[in-house]
Amino acid sequence: MSAGNGFLSTEQLVSLTAYDADGEKIGSIGQVYRDDATGQPEWVTVKTGLFGMKESFVPLAGARSDGEALHVPHAKDVVKDAPRVDADQHLDADEERRLYQHYGLSGSNGNGNGKAKRTAVDAPGIATGTYVDDRGEGRGTEEMIRSEERLRVGTANEEVGRARLKKVVVTENVTTTVPVTHEEVRVVREPIREGDRVRGDIGEAETEVTLHAERAVTRKETVPVERVRLETEKVTEQQEVSDAVRKEQVRFEDGKEGRDTRRGDGRGGPRR
Numbered sequence: 001m002s003a004g005n006g007f008l009s010t011e012q013l014v015s016l017t018a019y020d021a022d023g024e025k026i027g028s029i030g031q032v033y034r035d036d037a038t039g040q041p042e043w044v045t046v047k048t049g050l051f052g053m054k055e056s057f058v059p060l061a062g063a064r065s066d067g068e069a070l071h072v073p074h075a076k077d078v079v080k081d082a083p084r085v086d087a088d089q090h091l092d093a094d095e096e097r098r099l100y101q102h103y104g105l106s107g108s109n110g111n112g113n114g115k116a117k118r119t120a121v122d123a124p125g126i127a128t129g130t131y132v133d134d135r136g137e138g139r140g141t142e143e144m145i146r147s148e149e150r151l152r153v154g155t156a157n158e159e160v161g162r163a164r165l166k167k168v169v170v171t172e173n174v175t176t177t178v179p180v181t182h183e184e185v186r187v188v189r190e191p192i193r194e195g196d197r198v199r200g201d202i203g204e205a206e207t208e209v210t211l212h213a214e215r216a217v218t219r220k221e222t223v224p225v226e227r228v229r230l231e232t233e234k235v236t237e238q239q240e241v242s243d244a245v246r247k248e249q250v251r252f253e254d255g256k257e258g259r260d261t262r263r264g265d266g267r268g269g270p271r272r
Contacts, residue, residue: 180213
């Protein structure tokens with residue numbers, strides 16, 4: 001079972017979720033069992049049942065991973081109905097043979113007599129496994145899972161204020177100019193010419209004329225002049241956020257006068 005061009009490590013496997021051949025979720029990976037001879041992972045346990053209390057063995061033969069999920073070529077019901085095997089330190093030959101028969105596969109090296117040993121657990125901690133050195137001899141090792149926090153930043157929409165549009169009445173003085181006319185009296189005298197038929201009388205008399213004048217008058221009318229409304233628009237700006245995150249460091253002490261080495265990434269040297 002591989003991802004890309006290399007085999008998945010124990011740490012990578014325990015972080016995945018298993019899906020069946022139809023893409024249906026089976027459960028999260030619980031433990032990884034490694035072949036004693038090759039050191040390669042051969043089996044994983046998948047947490048199934050109510051609240052994931054049961055662990056079912058699934059072979060890694062034919063499985064593939066996209067980095068986030070483990071896709072196995074078996075149906076979910078087949079995995080759930082796998083023979084019940086206690087997920088302890090060892091998987092003996094008889095148990096492995098029954099599992100291979102259940103999945104319709106031949107055993108390790110084609111003889112069904114392979115035996116695998118657990119090399120990882122489903123939570124950070126120390127797990128004991130077996131590695132094969134250059135001489136083909138197994139040597140006990142201990143490993144631990146290092147964890148760290150990652151900062152995930154998102155946005156939240158919240159109410160920050162209100163804007164109100166209100167109409168009020170105010171009074172202001174308006175001054176304008178309008179032309180007006182009025183009548184005035186002036187005396188016009190014309191001499192009587194000969195031939196004018198006018199009779200002259202001696203006595204008192206009076207006459208009058210009516211004078212007219214225009215005056216400015218006002219009236220008011222209400223007319224609409226404009227529409228006013230409120231609109232909102234989104235403005236994007238860059239905002240810096242910061243928070244404290246924790247991570248684990250692995251300290252190696254070799255027992256020589258208190259010497260130690262701290263590795264921030266938790267990775268040791270190459271394993272053979």
